[in-house]
Amino acid sequence: MMSRKIHSILVIAAVFGILVSGSLAEAKIFDVRSYGAAGDGKVLDTQAIQAAIDKCMQAGGGIVCLSGGRFLSGTIYLKSNVALRIEAGAVLLGSKNLKDYPVTIAELRSYTDNYTEKSLIYAEKVENITLTGRGAIDGQGKFFKGPYKVRPYMIRLIECKNVTVEDLTLQNSAMWGLHCLACENVTINGIGIHSKVNHNNDGIDIDGCDKVRISNCEINSGDDAIVLKSTLDRVCRNITVTNCVLSTNCNAFKCGTESNGGFQNITFSNSVIYDTGRAGITLQLVDGGVFDRVIVSNINMINVTSGIFIRLGNRARPYQAQGKGGSAGTFTAPEGVKRPGMGTMSNIIISNVQAVGVSKTGCSITGLPDHPVENVTLENIRIRYEGGGSCENAKREIPEHPEKYPSCGMFGALPAYGFFVRHAENVRFQHIDLAFEQDDHRPALVC
Numbered sequence: 505m506m507s508r509k510i511h512s513i514l515v516i517a518a519v520f521g522i523l524v525s526g527s528l529a530e531a532k533i534f535d536v537r538s539y540g541a542a543g544d545g546k547v548l549d550t551q552a553i554q555a556a557i558d559k560c561m562q563a564g565g566g567i568v569c570l571s572g573g574r575f576l577s578g579t580i581y582l583k584s585n586v587a588l589r590i591e592a593g594a595v596l597l598g599s600k601n602l603k604d605y606p607v608t609i610a611e612l613r614s615y616t617d618n619y620t621e622k623s624l625i626y627a628e629k630v631e632n633i634t635l636t637g638r639g640a641i642d643g644q645g646k647f648f649k650g651p652y653k654v655r656p657y658m659i660r661l662i663e664c665k666n667v668t669v670e671d672l673t674l675q676n677s678a679m680w681g682l683h684c685l686a687c688e689n690v691t692i693n694g695i696g697i698h699s700k701v702n703h704n705n706d707g708i709d710i711d712g713c714d715k716v717r718i719s720n721c722e723i724n725s726g727d728d729a730i731v732l733k734s735t736l737d738r739v740c741r742n743i744t745v746t747n748c749v750l751s752t753n754c755n756a757f758k759c760g761t762e763s764n765g766g767f768q769n770i771t772f773s774n775s776v777i778y779d780t781g782r783a784g785i786t787l788q789l790v791d792g793g794v795f796d797r798v799i800v801s802n803i804n805m806i807n808v809t810s811g812i813f814i815r816l817g818n819r820a821r822p823y824q825a826q827g828k829g830g831s832a833g834t835f836t837a838p839e840g841v842k843r844p845g846m847g848t849m850s851n852i853i854i855s856n857v858q859a860v861g862v863s864k865t866g867c868s869i870t871g872l873p874d875h876p877v878e879n880v881t882l883e884n885i886r887i888r889y890e891g892g893g894s895c896e897n898a899k900r901e902i903p904e905h906p907e908k909y910p911s912c913g914m915f916g917a918l919p920a921y922g923f924f925v926r927h928a929e930n931v932r933f934q935h936i937d938l939a940f941e942q943d944d945h946r947p948a949l950v951c
Contacts, residue, residue: 548599565586569591570589576597578624589634596641615827616685624656625641625658628662640674643656643678658674676698679704681706681709686738687713692719695721700726703726703727716744721748726753727752728758729754735764736764736765739768752781755783759789762791765793768797770798783810790820796848800853809912810867812857812923813868815870815914853880857886866946869925876929880932882931882934887922888941892940921946923938923948
């Protein structure tokens with residue numbers, strides 16, 4: 505027989521649970537249809553969605569819900585303590601009309617000023633925000649033609665704290681998919697990104713952020729799948745990426761190209777990479793900054809141009825510069841702005857990596873004269889290359905290219921079919937298994 509004390513506790517808990525759930529149901533859910541949204545994919549619902557967000561914020565926070573429809577929208581602005589939930593079967597549909605995306609200039613200056621002034625979802629200096637649900641955000645990116653600033657980002661979050669993005673599908677962005685700039689305490693979990701309809705279709709860009717966790721994501725992108733950047737003078741640090749499946753026309757996991765603030769305390773682990781147009785793993789520093797303590801482990805790759813590309817260069821582009829032609833193009837520094845000094849790159853561990861279907865380009869670890877890459881350990885690495893390298897390839901003199909845009913193909917076919925290492929100190933290879941499918945006249949390793 506249940507004691508009176510235990511019975512009383514259970515009754516109190518049950519009543520309390522009803523009160524809590526009732527409060528959430530009555531006061532914390534803001535359905536955008538109640539604010540005039542049509543959800544038919546034809547009527548512009550921007551004002552209705554924004555009204556629901558604003559009302560939710562004014563009420564102290566809660567959930568703004570999109571369900572059972574296709575909600576056509578221009579730019580919407582997230583506010584503190586608001587969760588935007590897109591239910592299964594619902595779609596937030598980006599407008600095809602550029603006029604529906606007002607110019608929004610961030611207070612924080614970075615090199616991305618050259619890239620965008622428009623976004624479908626935007627937040628700046630807010631906290632405790634969530635994007636969630638089993639629904640989709642579709643940017644309809646193929647309808648935007650032209651240079652950067654006429655192609656809206658899908659999601660852009662700047663100087664935000666306590667951010668969660670989970671379970672959503674992001675598709676068909678006109679530009680980058682999810683850009684977090686100088687944000688703190690970010691969780692990205694279980695999202696899918698499918699975006700190959702335009703140029704610069706990066707999946708996730710983590711830019712000068714602190715304390716970021718990315719996990720369980722599936723990305724198929726036209727540009728870099730997951731890329732860490734530092735397009736301003738803030739270090740991108742304390743980042744972990746794990747349990748992801750990545751495919752891209754460019755790099756699967758990348759640190760750089762923008763690197764003004766540098767990268768510190770980074771891990772990338774337990775992931776699969778396939779059908780990738782450039783390198784599966786790219787670690788690079790070319791705009792000053794400090795690259796320190798990066799670990800990559802437990803990675804499987806198939807059909808990539810290069811398995812591992814590590815580069816310390818000296819493009820030395822200031823983040824205040826005006827760009828022409830994007831990351832690979834020319835730039836002009838404002839009067840009085842100095843180019844950043846030479847960066848440093850050290851303490852890299854890459855272990856437990858398997859790759860098959862790797863092109864004959866080869867892998868490389870390269871610094872510059874008097875500026876070596878330092879303390880690199882590669883352990884338990886097995887790579888199968890397509891081979892086909894010639895004796896002429898083996899004799900090639902490789903130029904330094906200190907200012908050239910860094911990419912795994914920047915040197916052409918390398919003198920080694922496996923690893924080409926130059927201007928590097930304390931590099932350790934342990935338990936390395938390299939082979940090729942077609943005859944290759946280059947050695948496995950050239951230092």
